[in-house]
Structures are given as structure tokens and as C-alpha cells.
Amino acid sequence: MKLNYINIAFLLIGIATQAQLFVSPNSYVFADNQILFVTQDVELNAATSNLYLRNGSQLMQGTAGAGSNKGLGDLSVYQEGTVNNYLYNYWCSPVGNTLTATVVNNPFGISQLKEVTGLTTASNPILLPFGSYDGLASPLSIATRWIYTFTTSNTYAQWNYIGGANTIPAGSGFTMKGTTAGNQRYDFRGKPNDGNITSAVSIGNFTLVGNPYPSAIDLNLFILDPANAALIDGRILFWEQVNVASHFIAAYQGGYGTYTTAGYTAAPFFNNDSSGNQTVPTGGTGIAFTGRRFSPIGQGFMVKGKANGTVTMKNTFRLFQKEDATSQFAKGNFDKDGNEYYPEVLNIAGIDYTQIKKGYAPQLKINAMFNNGGVRPTTLAFRDDFTDGADYSADAKMSSSQTADFYYVVENEEYLANALKFDIDKRIAIGLKCTSETNFKIKVVDILYGFDANQDVYIYDKETGVYTDIKNGMFEMTLPTGNNRSRFEITFKQGTLSTNNNIANNFSIFQNDVSGNLIIKNPNNIDLKSFNVYDIAGKSILVKNELGTNAQFEFSSTSLSKGIYVVKLLTVSNQEITKKVAVNNKK
Template identity: 30%
Template sequence: NGNRGSLTEPNQFDLEYQSSPLPYRSTTNGNWDNNSTWLNGSEQYIPGSPSIVDPNITVDWNIVETSHDITMNNTALPAINNDNRSVLALEVTSNELTVDTDNALTVTHYLKVDGLMDLVGESQLIQTQGSDLDVTSSGHLERDQQGTADLYTYNYWSSPVGLMNTSTNNTNFTMPDVFNDGTNPAAPQAINFISGYDGTNTSPIGIADYWIYKFVNAPDDDYSSWQQVRSTGNIEPGEGFTLKGPGTGGISTPQNYVFDGKPNNGDISLNINTGNDYLVGNPYPSAIDAHEFLNDNPLTGGTLYFWEHWGGGSHLLGEYQGGYAQYNYSGGTGAASYGTNDPDVGTGGTPVKLPGQYIPVSQGFFVYGASTGTINFENDQRVFVKEGGSSVFVRNGNTQSSRSGSEDTRMKFRIGFNSFNEIHRQLLLTVDENASANVDWGYDGSINEQQIDDMYWMIEDEKYVIQGTNVVTPETVIPLGIHVRDDGMNTITIDRLENVPNDVDIYVLDEVNNTYQDLRQGDYNVFLTTGEYLDRFSIVFTTPTLGIEDEKLNDSFEVYYANSSESIVLLNPTLINIDGIEIFNILGQSIQTIEDIPTNSNNEIKAYSLSTGTYIIKLYSEIGTISKKVLVK
């Protein structure tokens, strides 16, 4: 046919214009998505643009070099990108690359910054695992974050950048090296770090450096271990630090700051010893995934603690009012609050700051050392999630809404405590197949500060704010502990239920009053005198209803557990035939069955291998079945 040996039909195809050399290079100031911004832009596709094969995905293997003032806005990209553009390599050789408000840039292999990268608003820079930041980078990155403006109130911070240099990455810094007044985000100024106790509402703002502290690998109960850093002391990448506001507003008024320096990237490690606490923080210019952080840090206690300072109006330690919000695999709880019974409203009428799965840029938090080793931050923890929803900077200000992470469909019971002295504490019970009735690393969060009045879960005689369990049945018993400073009326309530079916009953069991309160029908109000109540209250999921036959059955037996002999004592004065005894843990799981019980008036039956905790003993007889809750010590 005259075309033998041809791979194509002549004149039936077009050859795309090819340019060399790579990378994509900018030629003028402008918008990233304008063809005119790029060399050969009219012949090539925009870097990081939708694929010609599948327009629902974007090309992520481009190598890009910019040397002009360029603004990147990703809102026109496919929805699956979530406003995040990805490139293989990027070199900002000079001038400014601006990532427009609430966008993200991901670099998968290589980044060099000799100019300025400006992350506007909630914008973020992500480098994935194995992505390098060229150590000779001479430029810098800017990123805003907001804290409280109140001069008496602490926030816990960390820095996403270090000292500018061309020899090392992830460098130590002092506050003036990286921390700036962002009252006008477009024109940040150097902060006046001043002596004395009070910041100043000036231009630029004045920060009292007396209140800049860090807590580095020290015993968790040693307040004297706080190290005063001021504006001259070194802070390592990954370390957290405290700061009070300049007095430009109240607790709920945000004060904007601008971090400016060489972006942190890659592995960052801090040493921690068994039994110690460390104030650390997100060291990257992007959010990090708390689950991935926990996965990478099995030597920690498995829970993250976020300080919320909600009142006091004083620099005196004894007058501080605040507490710790918590987060682990089970979910998050807000800090205890004062003066409000609304579970969604914190002290002073501000929204409760509920930590989510994603830790925002510059957020500081405490971890506990369960074993000696290192605290590890890694690029695989980095993710683009804007604040709000599942990413909340724990401060006393407003947060903006945002897309959250994947939907959590687990059952969650948020049980509230409102005390006589107006303290509100929320406890979280999450049903997760990976948890159990015992203490589970990463699913149970121990209390690390106690209010004047407080409530907590009791697990193996210890106090917890978050509890994970693998099942809830009518036999499940979840013990509560309470302490109160003063005599008065206190309330146990449902703050919120998540994914809990309507047919799941929820009761407070009061062992002293021998009462069950249906929390779906109303709160449980109880007068308590000063003291601690560790074995009086429980959350249960059924209530006994006794008819005439049930009353007769209850009167026929007495069952209790003798801790001294590790035995079940059965009193059977009318010599009723017993078919057997079954022991359940507080999750309703059968753990031991005893048969062949003699028909005696007084039986003492050995129950082996019962660890400390609460159990249900179920007795089967010829006239019926009865259940009895016992405490094994």
C-alpha cells in the first residue's frame, strides 16, 4: 500500500512542540496558571495542571524553576486535589512565590528556596517522605498563625522554620530569629521583646519575654523544670514554647504573628526518658496527622495534651484558670471549663476547642515518656488540612471552618460533669474493636491535671478522661470517679452522642442510693459532700426491673466476692439448686464459668485469675437468674 514499514499514517498526526532543557522556567511576574508566565508556555501544559489523559487528576512529576513574583492559586484544579498542587521538584531561585490563601504546594523529591515562599492564610507546604530540602538554600518561608491577644494568657507554640543559613537544615533558633508581628500580614515587623511582665499594644507590638518558657524532658510533676528561654535562649526544632499576648485584646481576640525563616523538613528527633514530659510541637509548615505521629512514637504515653488557658486575668500561678484538651486514637476532648454547662461553649462564651486528628502549623503539645527513647517527627506525618473541623489550633480565639478528615463512624459517648463550683468536664467513651476493658495504649487518655471538682473514668484504679472499649452490651459497666472540693449539688449528663443508636440505653448507677438514672430522659443530680468518690458511680446500659418473682429470687440468695480469699461467697439459706455461676468483665464478656455447685447454705467458690476491676457475677438457679456487680481489689 506504499506505507510498508511505517509506524504512522503520514499527515494523520501532529507532533507536540518539544522544549529543552527542563525544568519549566518562569519568564515574567504573574499567575502560575497563565501560559505567559512560563517559557514556552503557549506550547506546554502548565506545571501541576490536569492530565490530558484524565482531566480529573493532575500531573505531579513536573520540575519547576521560578525567578519572578508568581502567585499560585489551586482552586481551579480538580476537586480531588483539595486545593493542593504537586510537583516533583521546585527551585525558587529569586523573588517571591506566593501560595494564595488556603492553598497547598506539595514537593515530592527536591526543593531549593533562594527567594521567598509566602504561605498566605491557611496555605501550607508539604514535602513527602524522602523529599529533600537543599541544605544550601539561602531563602526563606513566611507563614502566619494566630494566638490570643490577652497579656495574661498562655498559648503553646512551635516553629515551622529555623534560622536562615546555607549549611544546615532544621536549625535551632531564638525568638527574634523567626517570630514577627503580623498585625498587618502583608508587612510583618520585628517584635519588641521587652522586660517586665506585661506586653504592650504598640506598633510593632511588645512581647514580655519573661513568659517564654520550654519544658524539656523533665519529670511530669516538677513545675520547677520549666526552663525560661526569654528572647535570647535557643529552641530546638520540634520543641514547644510558651508565650503570652501583647495586650492588643481579650482572651478571645486573635493576634496574628508571622514565622519567617528556613523551612523545617525531614526527620526531627528529641530525646525523652521514662516518666518525663516534653513540650513539643508541629515543626513543619503544614498540618501533621496525629495518628501517624502516634504510630511513629510508640515510646510515648499514647495521648497528646493541648493547653487551653481560659481565665484568671493574672500573672500569679495560683490564679491561672485552664486545663488540657486531649487527643488519641479514640478521639478528642476539650479542656475542662468554668462557668458554663454548655458542652459546646467554653469559658467566656468562646467555642470549645476540640482537638482533631490533624495538628495545625505551630501548635505545641505535651507528650509523656512511657519508655526512654526519641520523639520522632517525620515527613510521612505531614498532610494538608486547614484549621477548623478536624484541625484546631488550641487557643482562645475563633477558628474557621474547613474540610475535615475521613468520617469517624465509631460510637462515641460524651458524658459531662457540671459541678457545684461551675466546673464542666467532658469525658469520652469510644467503642473501637482495637480497644479493650483494660488500659489500652493510644486509646485511653489519663488525666494530667485535676480541677477543684472533677470527674473521670476509673480504669485499673487510675483516672482517665478518654476511654476506649471494644463493645457496649447491657452487661457493660464503666466505672466513674468524682471528687469535689465543697458540699453541693452536682450533675452528670450526656453532652453529646455520636453514632449511638437510639435503642442503646444509658444510665448512671449510684451504688449508695441504689438508683439508676436514664440519661436519655434527664440529667442525674446528686448532692455530694467534700471528698472523693471512686467506687460509687458507673455508666451502665441496662437497669434491672424486678417483678414479684424477681423479688423472691433476690431474697433467696446473697452473693459477694471475698477479696481476702479470692472467692465468690454464695449464701443459699433455702437450699435452692444452683445450675452454675458465670463471671463477666465490665464489657459483658464471659471470662469464667463454674458448674457443679453443691446445694449448701454457705458456699465459698474459688474464682481464679481475676485482675483488679469490676465484674458481673451471674447466678443460674432452678427458680431463675440473678446478677450482682462486685469489685475485685
């Protein structure tokens, strides 16, 4: 069906009024696969005045400042959840209650989520008492036990129970578990939200907000709005969860994926204790990459405050963007190559989206695994306008930390997404930390949005001088307890071993397992300042200084355990030669 666009310059349904779109008593407007654009306000005058948005239709409004919709009638719009009765979706209602006809973005309550019974008909839900755990698809029964908001808080205990009350402020996100049907369709009915809608944030705390309109919004516009940028840290967090068929908090497995204007970083999944505190990682992750820029009707998400104040949703963030075949909580993947441009997108801000690519900044997805268990997904994104420092809305700090973790060191802090300008000679500081001895495995798992697939990627160990290819291979190392934030770097080429490209050809370094000796042949009698042997974790095992110019050196290796070691030579002219040597000591 062809999508139509209705621009209402002045539409009267029934009697004359000052509203631009007025629906009189016992009347309705039905939009089927339509973009309904109203420059000013909407009045659904009486309880029998209705506006139906069907088949992907959305209501766009262009007023600036405070919302001005009024009336006792309902806008009706569908949205589907993606979870069963054990799992949470994060929501934000596009409508408020109609208890008053006055001009205000009224609070919302889940009694406004109706069961669809026909094209325009719906029935009221059954609101189950707090002691009931499971929702039902039909008759639609919602478990009020799981309805919470989260405002300027930082611990699990600070979730605010709402239940069936009509007290969820416009713009505030809320949690709700699904029903036995899984992808349950809900009919949101109420006064359409419009205009500026504010939510409180505070320093260092999270707030669950969301898209408060009966249309999609561009999250980039929300993040980059100067007033909002002064208050939040530029990340948007999306909850993802594993189906474990249990209501016990200790059984929950999930985590937060991170969206910035540079792209999306998948969620690492964690277990929880009985108080809701994050414990050990599960080894699973959320969606690897996804299109989150256009937030659809009903979507809730977290923001983190960096100052005290109120962030604002505005009509200028609104646009028309239909969803993929899947619902808003599991957006489909965009073009991995990042070469496709958006088609024309109707929007309030007047942006020409045909000049914008669907993908994000060219990037590498790099995952770390710890003791073959926990996983940390990370993102390295590259664009010429990014800097090596912290770029608001592009770089992203870690929102959760594991007992073992991998991160980028940006302005001496820990980041899971690092956006910077690409340079073949660039060295990117990374951190590896653990509270007990841990085996780390790190690898490039995906190349997206136009990053050069032929580009080499290495982890460089500054202590041993070893480069490890993490695009075609894997970095693996077992490290003792500690936080190594200056030892390792990501590079895009292997460094020259010395100032003389041929210096390494002057030496032969090998292990003689029969005699139990490490042997260095120095036929050109080059003067050596030092000789070092490191285990694979970088611990110094053997050091010899002022070796001199002998043609051959032998060092006993009988005390070394079987394994791989790194031998480093340093000449008096500060030229380095590094080689890996396998020790077996077969006698």
C-alpha cells in the first residue's frame, strides 16, 4: 500500500474551533498507512472524539515550546512488545490520561493499554494484583507487580514501584513484563503527547526516559541538543535480557547495550544476586550491531546525568520512520558496509536525510573474553572530526564493570567505545584489569560501515615488544591481579624492530632443549647492552646487562617451565631485537 501524507493546514471535523485539528463528539479521524502532520495543536473534544493511527501511521506536530493538545478523547496507536511474562521491555507512553480536558501532557497508567478486539475497538485490560506474577495475552491481563520507573537513581533498590496507578509522567520510561503471547500487541489510548516534555536528571545517576510521542524520534537530535548535552553524558542505554523462565531476581541475565552517534555497542550479559546487584558475567551478549538512531513509538531507554537539571524532548526531534518487520525492541540490522543513504524522511527539523548514510562511523568491533567466560564487546570508530580525547556523543564510558575487563584509556578513564581520527601510525591505549589471575582473549569480531577490511590490526605489548594480529588471529595472555593501563596498545602496523631495518639479521636467537640453553649468535660482534627474558605474561625471568661483543652467548634455561618466552636484546646504540622462543628442555 502506498504511504500517503496528510498536511493539515486547517482541518475541522464537526464544529468550528481554535484547534488546528479538531475532532467533535461522536466523530473520528482514521489514518491508514498515513503520515498525519499537524502544524499546531490537536483537540479531541469529547470522550467520543477519536483519532486512530493504523498500519504504521504516525502523528507529527510542529509546534515549538509547551504542548497544546487538549480534550477528553483518545488517540489510539498500536505497539508490540517483544518479551514473554518473564522478561522486561522498557517503555515510554505516547499518550497521557484523559481525566481532564485541559492543555497538558497528562500522566499515564497501564490501564490505558487496551486489548485489540477490532480495527477501532478495544477492551480494557485486567490489572492483576501485586501477588500475581504472570500476564495473560487474552483476555489481556497485565501483572502490575512489574511496573516501575527509575529517576535520578543508581542502584537496583531505587526502582520506583508504580503498579496500576495513573502516575507515570509524560516522557518517563517504565518497565513492564510481557504476556504468555510473547510479541503482545497493545493499544495505547489517551491524549497524544506534544511539545516540550522534560525529565529530571542528576550528576552520576541514571534516569529511564524514552520517546514520548506517537511518532518516531531521531536520538541524535536529542543527544546533540545543546541544552541536553549540558546535562547528560551522551550515551543511550538499551536493556537486553535472556529468557530464563524465572521471576527470581537472582535468575535474571541481561545487560545494557550502548548507543552513541558513532554507533551501537552490544550489551554484555550478567547474572544478578537476590538484591538485583550485578554479579558474574554469563558469557553472552546482546545484539551485535543495530540501527538505534530512530527510536520508534513506545521505546524506553536510560540516560546518565552529568549535571543536575531536566532534559527535554522536543517536537523538532520527531520524524516519520516506519519500523522493520521486527518490533522496536529488536531493530533489524542496517547496511554493514554503510554505503546506503536514507530515502526522503519527513521530519520537523527540516533535515535532508537523503544526504546521510544509514550506517555509522567506520568501525571495528573488538571483543574480549575472560577465563573463557565473561565477554566485553567494544567499539573503535573512526572519522576525521573525532579527536583522541573524549568526544561527547561519540565516545562512551563503561556503564558496568566486571572482575576482569578490557577497555580503552581515554583521558585516563575507562571507555567501551572510542571514537577517533584514523591514522596508520596511531597507537591506541587499552586497559586490561582483573581482581585475580585471568586469561584474556581479544579479537576483532566484525568490520563495519566502510572500515578498510584489508587493514591490519594488532595488540602491541610494550613490555615484551610483541605484536599480535587480532584481525586474523587472537591475542591471548594470562595476567596476574592488577590494572594494566599503560602496557598494551592497539596499532595498525607492526613497529620497526630497530632504527636499522637489518639489525635483526645480525643475530640468531634460539633454544637448545638438549643442552638446556638459550643461545644468541652475534657473528658481527655487535656490542650488547642488555639481554632480557620474559614469560608470556610479561614477567621478567632473566636479566643480563653489559654483555659486550662476544660472537656467542649461552644462558641456562633449565629453571624455566615449558612454554613460550620473549627474548629481548638491546644494543649500546639502543636498537631493540625481540623474538619469541619455545622452551621444552627435552633431556
